[in-house]
Amino acid sequence: METKVCIIGAGPGGACAALQLAQMGIPSIVVDKAVFPRDKVCGDGLSGKVLTILERIDKDMGKRLQQAVFKMDSWGVKFVAPNRIGMDIPYAPNYQEDMSNPRGFVCKRIDFDNFLVDEMKRRPEITLYEGTSIDKYELLSDGYLLSNNSGTFQVKTQLVIVANGAHSSFTKDVAGIKMEPEHYVAGIRAYYKGITGLHKDNFIELHFLKEMLPGYLWIFPLPNGEANVGVGMLSNNARNNKINLKKLMVDTLAADPVMKERFANAELVGSIDGYGLPLGSKKRKLHGERYMLVGDAGYLIDPFTGEGIGNALYSGRIAAQKAAAAIAANDFSDKFLDAYDEDVYRILGPELQVSTKLQKLIKYPWLFNWLMKMGSRNKQLQELMSCMFHEVDLRKKLGKPMFYVKLLFNR
Ligand SMILES: Cc1cc2nc3c(=O)[nH]c(=O)nc-3n(C[C@H](O)[C@H](O)[C@H](O)COP(=O)(O)OP(=O)(O)OC[C@H]3O[C@@H](n4cnc5c(N)ncnc54)[C@H](O)[C@@H]3O)c2cc1C
Incomplete structure:
Protein backbone atom coordinates (compact mmCIF):
# COMPACT_ATOMS: atom_id res chain seq x y z
CA MET A 1 0.00 0.00 0.00
CA GLU A 2 1.06 3.56 -0.61
CA THR A 3 -0.13 6.65 1.20
CA LYS A 4 0.93 10.20 1.93
CA VAL A 5 0.37 9.86 5.69
CA CYS A 6 0.51 6.74 7.84
CA ILE A 7 -0.37 6.99 11.52
CA ILE A 8 0.97 4.35 13.90
CA GLY A 9 -1.44 3.97 16.83
CA ALA A 10 -5.18 4.64 17.02
CA GLY A 11 -5.25 5.91 20.63
CA PRO A 12 -6.34 9.52 21.30
CA GLY A 13 -3.24 11.06 19.65
CA GLY A 14 -3.36 8.99 16.46
CA ALA A 15 -7.15 9.14 16.14
CA CYS A 16 -7.13 12.91 16.53
CA ALA A 17 -4.47 13.31 13.85
CA ALA A 18 -6.47 11.12 11.43
CA LEU A 19 -9.74 12.94 12.17
CA GLN A 20 -8.15 16.37 11.65
CA LEU A 21 -6.58 15.19 8.37
CA ALA A 22 -9.95 13.81 7.25
CA GLN A 23 -11.58 17.15 8.07
CA MET A 24 -9.06 18.77 5.71
CA GLY A 25 -9.86 16.18 3.02
CA ILE A 26 -6.54 14.34 3.36
CA PRO A 27 -6.67 10.51 3.37
CA SER A 28 -4.57 8.55 5.85
CA ILE A 29 -3.84 4.97 6.85
CA VAL A 30 -4.05 4.26 10.60
CA VAL A 31 -2.53 1.05 11.98
CA ASP A 32 -3.05 -0.26 15.52
CA LYS A 33 -1.79 -3.51 17.00
CA ALA A 34 -4.94 -3.82 19.14
CA VAL A 35 -8.47 -4.68 18.09
CA PHE A 36 -10.99 -2.17 19.43
CA PRO A 37 -12.66 -1.85 21.87
CA ARG A 38 -9.46 -2.29 23.89
CA ASP A 39 -8.49 -1.28 27.43
CA LYS A 40 -5.67 1.16 28.22
CA VAL A 41 -4.37 1.57 31.78
CA CYS A 42 -5.29 5.14 32.69
CA GLY A 43 -7.00 7.26 35.35
CA ASP A 44 -9.76 7.87 32.77
CA GLY A 45 -9.94 11.60 33.62
CA LEU A 46 -10.75 13.79 30.61
CA SER A 47 -10.14 17.50 31.10
CA GLY A 48 -11.84 20.36 29.28
CA LYS A 49 -9.06 20.20 26.67
CA VAL A 50 -10.54 17.02 25.22
CA LEU A 51 -13.90 18.52 24.35
CA THR A 52 -12.27 21.75 23.16
CA ILE A 53 -10.11 19.92 20.61
CA LEU A 54 -12.84 17.55 19.42
CA GLU A 55 -15.16 20.54 18.93
CA ARG A 56 -12.44 22.37 16.98
CA ILE A 57 -12.14 19.43 14.60
CA ASP A 58 -15.88 18.93 14.27
CA LYS A 59 -18.60 20.55 16.41
CA ASP A 60 -20.91 17.55 15.95
CA MET A 61 -18.26 15.17 17.25
CA GLY A 62 -18.06 17.26 20.45
CA LYS A 63 -21.85 17.06 20.77
CA ARG A 64 -21.79 13.29 20.31
CA LEU A 65 -19.22 12.97 23.13
CA GLN A 66 -21.29 15.20 25.42
CA GLN A 67 -24.35 13.04 24.80
CA ALA A 68 -22.52 9.74 25.37
CA VAL A 69 -23.91 7.70 28.27
CA PHE A 70 -20.69 5.90 29.14
CA LYS A 71 -19.05 8.92 30.81
CA MET A 72 -19.51 10.66 34.13
CA ASP A 73 -19.68 14.46 34.12
CA SER A 74 -17.26 15.91 36.65
CA TRP A 75 -17.30 19.48 37.92
CA GLY A 76 -14.03 19.84 39.77
CA VAL A 77 -11.08 18.46 41.71
CA LYS A 78 -10.64 17.73 45.39
CA PHE A 79 -7.02 18.07 46.53
CA VAL A 80 -6.21 16.43 49.86
CA ALA A 81 -2.91 17.47 51.47
CA PRO A 82 -0.71 15.18 53.58
CA ASN A 83 -2.30 16.69 56.74
CA ARG A 84 -5.69 15.48 55.37
CA ILE A 85 -7.03 18.98 54.83
CA GLY A 86 -8.91 18.97 51.58
CA MET A 87 -9.86 21.71 49.19
CA ASP A 88 -12.60 21.45 46.56
CA ILE A 89 -11.72 23.35 43.42
CA PRO A 90 -14.44 23.53 40.79
CA TYR A 91 -13.33 23.69 37.14
CA ALA A 92 -15.32 26.95 36.92
CA PRO A 93 -16.34 29.23 39.78
CA ASN A 94 -20.16 29.28 40.36
CA TYR A 95 -20.56 26.16 38.20
CA GLN A 96 -23.81 25.26 40.00
CA GLU A 97 -25.57 28.18 38.30
CA ASP A 98 -25.39 26.40 34.94
CA MET A 99 -24.77 22.67 34.86
CA SER A 100 -25.89 22.18 31.26
CA ASN A 101 -22.44 22.24 29.72
CA PRO A 102 -19.96 19.99 31.57
CA ARG A 103 -16.33 20.26 30.39
CA GLY A 104 -14.69 17.55 32.49
CA PHE A 105 -15.48 13.84 32.36
CA VAL A 106 -14.40 10.52 33.72
CA CYS A 107 -14.71 7.85 31.11
CA LYS A 108 -13.22 4.36 30.86
CA ARG A 109 -10.65 4.31 28.08
CA ILE A 110 -12.21 1.18 26.62
CA ASP A 111 -15.25 3.39 25.87
CA PHE A 112 -13.56 6.72 25.05
CA ASP A 113 -10.98 5.26 22.67
CA ASN A 114 -13.68 3.18 21.01
CA PHE A 115 -15.74 6.36 20.58
CA LEU A 116 -12.80 7.86 18.67
CA VAL A 117 -12.40 4.69 16.60
CA ASP A 118 -16.12 4.86 15.70
CA GLU A 119 -15.60 8.49 14.69
CA MET A 120 -12.73 7.37 12.42
CA LYS A 121 -14.94 4.69 10.88
CA ARG A 122 -17.48 7.37 9.91
CA ARG A 123 -14.84 9.02 7.70
CA PRO A 124 -14.17 7.61 4.20
CA GLU A 125 -10.77 9.37 4.18
CA ILE A 126 -9.49 7.09 6.99
CA THR A 127 -8.45 3.49 6.42
CA LEU A 128 -7.97 1.74 9.77
CA TYR A 129 -6.11 -1.53 10.22
CA GLU A 130 -6.66 -3.14 13.62
CA GLY A 131 -4.75 -6.09 15.07
CA THR A 132 -1.65 -5.11 13.07
CA SER A 133 1.63 -4.14 14.68
CA ILE A 134 4.19 -1.91 12.97
CA ASP A 135 7.57 -3.26 14.05
CA LYS A 136 9.97 -2.18 11.31
CA TYR A 137 10.69 1.26 9.95
CA GLU A 138 12.89 1.76 6.92
CA LEU A 139 13.73 5.28 5.73
CA LEU A 140 14.00 5.32 1.93
CA SER A 141 14.98 8.23 -0.29
CA ASP A 142 11.32 8.91 -1.11
CA GLY A 143 9.44 7.81 2.01
CA TYR A 144 9.22 5.37 4.90
CA LEU A 145 8.53 1.68 4.49
CA LEU A 146 6.62 0.44 7.53
CA SER A 147 5.95 -3.23 8.14
CA ASN A 148 5.08 -5.87 10.70
CA ASN A 149 7.68 -8.40 11.85
CA SER A 150 6.76 -11.06 9.30
CA GLY A 151 6.60 -8.58 6.41
CA THR A 152 3.03 -9.63 5.53
CA PHE A 153 1.84 -6.05 6.10
CA GLN A 154 3.67 -3.18 4.40
CA VAL A 155 2.89 0.49 3.91
CA LYS A 156 5.01 2.94 1.94
CA THR A 157 4.31 6.45 3.20
CA GLN A 158 5.59 9.96 2.57
CA LEU A 159 5.20 10.89 6.24
CA VAL A 160 4.79 8.96 9.51
CA ILE A 161 2.80 10.24 12.48
CA VAL A 162 4.06 8.20 15.41
CA ALA A 163 1.33 7.84 18.05
CA ASN A 164 1.96 4.41 19.50
CA GLY A 165 2.18 5.42 23.12
CA ALA A 166 4.56 5.21 26.04
CA HIS A 167 6.37 2.08 24.87
CA SER A 168 7.02 3.28 21.31
CA SER A 169 10.08 1.62 19.83
CA PHE A 170 10.14 4.28 17.09
CA THR A 171 10.62 6.93 19.81
CA LYS A 172 13.51 4.96 21.27
CA ASP A 173 15.22 3.60 18.19
CA VAL A 174 14.62 6.25 15.53
CA ALA A 175 14.06 9.47 17.51
CA GLY A 176 16.67 8.43 20.11
CA ILE A 177 14.54 9.40 23.13
CA LYS A 178 15.26 7.14 26.05
CA MET A 179 13.23 6.62 29.21
CA GLU A 180 14.71 8.67 32.09
CA PRO A 181 13.31 7.67 35.50
CA GLU A 182 13.31 11.29 36.71
CA HIS A 183 11.01 12.22 33.81
CA TYR A 184 8.78 9.18 33.98
CA VAL A 185 6.00 8.08 36.32
CA ALA A 186 5.05 4.53 37.18
CA GLY A 187 1.29 4.19 37.56
CA ILE A 188 -1.20 1.52 38.56
CA ARG A 189 -4.95 1.50 38.15
CA ALA A 190 -7.89 -0.52 39.48
CA TYR A 191 -11.68 -0.32 39.26
CA TYR A 192 -13.68 -0.49 42.51
CA LYS A 193 -17.41 -0.59 43.12
CA GLY A 194 -19.17 0.71 46.23
CA ILE A 195 -16.72 3.34 47.59
CA THR A 196 -18.46 5.78 49.92
CA GLY A 197 -17.91 9.52 50.40
CA LEU A 198 -17.67 10.49 46.72
CA HIS A 199 -18.41 14.16 45.92
CA LYS A 200 -22.04 14.86 44.95
CA ASP A 201 -20.89 16.62 41.75
CA ASN A 202 -18.35 13.91 40.96
CA PHE A 203 -15.23 15.91 41.73
CA ILE A 204 -12.18 13.82 40.99
CA GLU A 205 -9.98 13.28 44.08
CA LEU A 206 -6.20 13.57 44.40
CA HIS A 207 -4.87 12.42 47.79
CA PHE A 208 -1.31 13.40 48.59
CA LEU A 209 -0.99 10.93 51.47
CA LYS A 210 2.15 11.06 53.62
CA GLU A 211 3.12 7.48 52.90
CA MET A 212 2.87 8.03 49.14
CA LEU A 213 4.79 11.27 48.67
CA PRO A 214 5.99 12.38 46.21
CA GLY A 215 3.34 10.19 44.56
CA TYR A 216 -0.38 10.34 45.07
CA LEU A 217 -3.54 8.28 45.14
CA TRP A 218 -6.51 9.18 42.97
CA ILE A 219 -10.19 8.29 43.08
CA PHE A 220 -12.15 9.22 39.95
CA PRO A 221 -15.90 8.49 39.99
CA LEU A 222 -17.40 6.58 37.07
CA PRO A 223 -20.98 5.67 36.08
CA ASN A 224 -22.69 2.63 37.66
CA GLY A 225 -21.23 3.17 41.13
CA GLU A 226 -17.69 2.39 39.99
CA ALA A 227 -14.54 4.47 40.43
CA ASN A 228 -11.08 4.42 38.94
CA VAL A 229 -8.55 4.19 41.78
CA GLY A 230 -4.82 4.38 41.25
CA VAL A 231 -1.40 5.49 42.39
CA GLY A 232 1.31 7.30 40.46
CA MET A 233 4.89 7.97 41.54
CA LEU A 234 8.07 9.22 39.84
CA SER A 235 9.89 6.12 38.62
CA ASN A 236 13.22 7.11 40.23
CA ASN A 237 11.49 7.34 43.62
CA ALA A 238 9.70 4.06 43.23
CA ARG A 239 12.91 2.42 42.03
CA ASN A 240 15.33 3.90 44.58
CA ASN A 241 13.02 3.16 47.51
CA LYS A 242 12.04 -0.27 46.13
CA ILE A 243 8.34 0.60 46.33
CA ASN A 244 5.80 -1.92 45.11
CA LEU A 245 2.96 0.38 44.03
CA LYS A 246 0.33 -2.36 44.02
CA LYS A 247 1.13 -3.35 47.59
CA LEU A 248 1.34 0.28 48.67
CA MET A 249 -2.14 0.96 47.31
CA VAL A 250 -3.79 -2.17 48.69
CA ASP A 251 -2.18 -1.68 52.12
CA THR A 252 -3.17 2.00 52.21
CA LEU A 253 -6.80 1.28 51.32
CA ALA A 254 -6.92 -1.33 54.08
CA ALA A 255 -5.06 0.53 56.82
CA ASP A 256 -5.44 4.29 56.34
CA PRO A 257 -8.19 5.41 58.77
CA VAL A 258 -10.12 7.45 56.16
CA MET A 259 -9.71 5.06 53.23
CA LYS A 260 -10.43 2.02 55.40
CA GLU A 261 -13.88 3.40 56.14
CA ARG A 262 -14.60 4.53 52.59
CA PHE A 263 -13.50 1.19 51.11
CA ALA A 264 -15.09 -0.98 53.85
CA ASN A 265 -17.74 -2.37 51.47
CA ALA A 266 -15.96 -1.68 48.21
CA GLU A 267 -15.27 -4.47 45.77
CA LEU A 268 -12.35 -4.69 43.34
CA VAL A 269 -13.62 -5.17 39.78
CA GLY A 270 -11.02 -6.94 37.62
CA SER A 271 -7.28 -6.74 38.18
CA ILE A 272 -4.82 -4.04 39.25
CA ASP A 273 -2.70 -3.08 36.24
CA GLY A 274 0.27 -0.82 35.65
CA TYR A 275 1.75 1.28 32.81
CA GLY A 276 4.23 4.10 32.34
CA LEU A 277 3.66 7.85 32.01
CA PRO A 278 6.35 9.62 29.92
CA LEU A 279 6.44 13.17 31.25
CA GLY A 280 6.90 16.46 29.45
CA SER A 281 9.15 17.80 32.22
CA LYS A 282 11.99 17.99 29.71
CA LYS A 283 11.88 19.51 26.23
CA ARG A 284 12.64 17.03 23.49
CA LYS A 285 12.91 17.06 19.73
CA LEU A 286 9.59 15.73 18.47
CA HIS A 287 10.29 15.31 14.77
CA GLY A 288 12.88 14.22 12.23
CA GLU A 289 13.13 13.37 8.55
CA ARG A 290 9.56 12.35 7.53
CA TYR A 291 8.17 11.82 11.04
CA MET A 292 6.47 13.55 13.98
CA LEU A 293 5.96 12.14 17.49
CA VAL A 294 2.53 12.62 19.03
CA GLY A 295 1.13 12.15 22.57
CA ASP A 296 2.93 9.67 24.83
CA ALA A 297 5.29 8.72 21.99
CA GLY A 298 6.52 12.36 22.30
CA TYR A 299 6.68 12.41 26.12
CA LEU A 300 3.96 15.02 26.51
CA ILE A 301 2.20 14.08 29.77
CA ASP A 302 1.64 16.89 32.28
CA PRO A 303 4.19 16.26 35.07
CA PHE A 304 1.92 17.54 37.86
CA THR A 305 -1.55 16.24 36.99
CA GLY A 306 -0.58 13.18 34.92
CA GLU A 307 -2.94 14.37 32.20
CA GLY A 308 -1.89 13.01 28.84
CA ILE A 309 -5.05 12.54 26.80
CA GLY A 310 -5.61 16.27 26.22
CA ASN A 311 -1.98 16.77 25.20
CA ALA A 312 -2.13 13.74 22.90
CA LEU A 313 -5.14 15.32 21.17
CA TYR A 314 -3.48 18.73 20.91
CA SER A 315 -0.27 17.30 19.46
CA GLY A 316 -2.24 14.99 17.12
CA ARG A 317 -4.16 17.94 15.70
CA ILE A 318 -1.00 20.03 15.28
CA ALA A 319 0.74 17.08 13.56
CA ALA A 320 -2.16 16.82 11.11
CA GLN A 321 -1.91 20.53 10.29
CA LYS A 322 1.83 20.26 9.72
CA ALA A 323 1.32 17.13 7.60
CA ALA A 324 -1.08 19.09 5.40
CA ALA A 325 1.52 21.87 5.02
CA ALA A 326 4.26 19.34 4.20
CA ILE A 327 2.10 17.69 1.53
CA ALA A 328 1.27 21.09 0.01
CA ALA A 329 4.96 22.04 -0.09
CA ASN A 330 6.07 18.50 -1.02
CA ASP A 331 8.67 18.90 1.71
CA PHE A 332 8.88 16.25 4.46
CA SER A 333 12.33 17.22 5.65
CA ASP A 334 13.50 17.47 9.25
CA LYS A 335 13.89 21.23 8.70
CA PHE A 336 10.38 21.75 7.35
CA LEU A 337 8.90 19.84 10.29
CA ASP A 338 10.64 22.17 12.79
CA ALA A 339 7.32 24.03 12.70
CA TYR A 340 5.69 21.06 14.49
CA ASP A 341 7.86 21.39 17.60
CA GLU A 342 7.48 25.16 17.50
CA ASP A 343 3.69 24.91 17.65
CA VAL A 344 3.56 22.08 20.19
CA TYR A 345 5.86 23.89 22.61
CA ARG A 346 4.26 27.29 21.96
CA ILE A 347 0.86 25.87 22.88
CA LEU A 348 1.70 23.23 25.51
CA GLY A 349 5.15 24.45 26.65
CA PRO A 350 4.13 27.13 29.20
CA GLU A 351 1.75 24.72 30.90
CA LEU A 352 4.34 21.93 30.97
CA GLN A 353 6.90 24.29 32.51
CA VAL A 354 4.54 25.42 35.27
CA SER A 355 3.54 21.84 36.02
CA THR A 356 7.20 20.83 36.24
CA LYS A 357 7.61 23.46 38.98
CA LEU A 358 4.45 22.35 40.77
CA GLN A 359 5.61 18.74 40.65
CA LYS A 360 8.69 19.81 42.61
CA LEU A 361 6.50 21.47 45.27
C1 LIG B 1 -1.82 4.81 35.36
C2 LIG B 1 -2.09 5.92 34.38
C3 LIG B 1 -3.05 6.89 34.68
C4 LIG B 1 -3.32 7.93 33.77
N1 LIG B 1 -4.34 8.81 34.03
C5 LIG B 1 -4.67 9.75 33.12
C6 LIG B 1 -5.83 10.58 33.30
O1 LIG B 1 -6.60 10.42 34.24
N2 LIG B 1 -6.07 11.54 32.38
C7 LIG B 1 -5.27 11.73 31.29
O2 LIG B 1 -5.53 12.64 30.49
N3 LIG B 1 -4.19 10.92 31.07
C8 LIG B 1 -3.89 9.93 31.95
N4 LIG B 1 -2.84 9.08 31.70
C9 LIG B 1 -2.04 9.28 30.46
C10 LIG B 1 -2.80 8.75 29.24
O3 LIG B 1 -3.18 7.42 29.44
C11 LIG B 1 -1.91 8.88 28.00
O4 LIG B 1 -1.31 10.14 28.01
C12 LIG B 1 -2.71 8.70 26.71
O5 LIG B 1 -3.21 7.40 26.60
C13 LIG B 1 -1.82 9.03 25.49
O6 LIG B 1 -2.49 8.76 24.30
P1 LIG B 1 -1.67 8.27 23.02
O7 LIG B 1 -2.66 8.24 21.90
O8 LIG B 1 -0.44 9.06 22.87
O9 LIG B 1 -1.19 6.78 23.36
P2 LIG B 1 -2.02 5.48 23.75
O10 LIG B 1 -3.31 5.83 24.35
O11 LIG B 1 -1.09 4.64 24.55
O12 LIG B 1 -2.31 4.78 22.35
C14 LIG B 1 -1.28 4.16 21.62
C15 LIG B 1 -1.88 3.15 20.64
O13 LIG B 1 -0.83 2.62 19.84
C16 LIG B 1 -1.01 1.24 19.68
N5 LIG B 1 0.31 0.65 19.41
C17 LIG B 1 1.35 0.49 20.27
N6 LIG B 1 2.41 -0.05 19.64
C18 LIG B 1 2.04 -0.25 18.36
C19 LIG B 1 2.69 -0.78 17.22
N7 LIG B 1 3.96 -1.22 17.27
N8 LIG B 1 2.01 -0.85 16.05
C20 LIG B 1 0.74 -0.41 15.97
N9 LIG B 1 0.06 0.10 17.03
C21 LIG B 1 0.70 0.20 18.20
C22 LIG B 1 -1.64 0.77 20.97
O14 LIG B 1 -2.37 -0.43 20.79
C23 LIG B 1 -2.55 1.97 21.32
O15 LIG B 1 -3.86 1.80 20.83
C24 LIG B 1 -2.56 8.02 32.57
C25 LIG B 1 -1.61 7.04 32.27
C26 LIG B 1 -1.38 5.99 33.15
C27 LIG B 1 -0.37 4.92 32.81
Missing part, protein backbone atom coordinates in the same frame (compact mmCIF):
# COMPACT_ATOMS: atom_id res chain seq x y z
CA ILE A 362 5.11 18.07 46.24
CA LYS A 363 8.55 17.43 47.71
CA TYR A 364 7.66 19.98 50.41
CA PRO A 365 4.65 18.51 52.22
CA TRP A 366 4.63 21.37 54.75
CA LEU A 367 4.08 23.87 51.94
CA PHE A 368 1.29 21.80 50.51
CA ASN A 369 -0.29 21.38 53.98
CA TRP A 370 -0.12 25.08 54.56
CA LEU A 371 -1.58 25.96 51.16
CA MET A 372 -4.53 23.65 51.75
CA LYS A 373 -5.07 25.03 55.23
CA MET A 374 -5.14 28.56 53.86
CA GLY A 375 -7.31 27.54 50.94
CA SER A 376 -9.88 25.73 53.03
CA ARG A 377 -10.56 29.01 54.85
CA ASN A 378 -10.10 31.44 52.02
CA LYS A 379 -12.81 31.69 49.33
CA GLN A 380 -10.68 34.04 47.24
CA LEU A 381 -7.85 31.50 47.05
CA GLN A 382 -10.31 28.77 46.08
CA GLU A 383 -11.61 30.93 43.24
CA LEU A 384 -8.06 31.74 42.16
CA MET A 385 -7.19 28.02 42.05
CA SER A 386 -10.35 27.38 40.07
CA CYS A 387 -9.35 30.00 37.48
CA MET A 388 -5.93 28.37 37.28
CA PHE A 389 -7.44 25.44 35.41
CA HIS A 390 -8.04 27.77 32.50
CA GLU A 391 -5.26 30.30 32.78
CA VAL A 392 -1.67 29.20 32.68
CA ASP A 393 -0.45 32.69 33.64
CA LEU A 394 -2.31 32.34 36.92
CA ARG A 395 -0.90 28.87 37.47
CA LYS A 396 2.61 30.27 36.99
CA LYS A 397 2.13 32.18 40.24
CA LEU A 398 2.11 28.93 42.18
CA GLY A 399 5.74 28.40 41.25
CA LYS A 400 6.86 31.78 42.64
CA PRO A 401 7.79 32.33 46.32
CA MET A 402 6.14 35.79 46.26
CA PHE A 403 2.74 34.15 45.77
CA TYR A 404 3.04 32.48 49.18
CA VAL A 405 4.37 35.59 50.87
CA LYS A 406 1.40 37.63 49.60
CA LEU A 407 -0.98 34.89 50.64
CA LEU A 408 0.45 34.91 54.13
CA PHE A 409 0.01 38.64 54.59
CA ASN A 410 -3.35 39.02 52.82
CA ARG A 411 -5.21 36.54 54.97
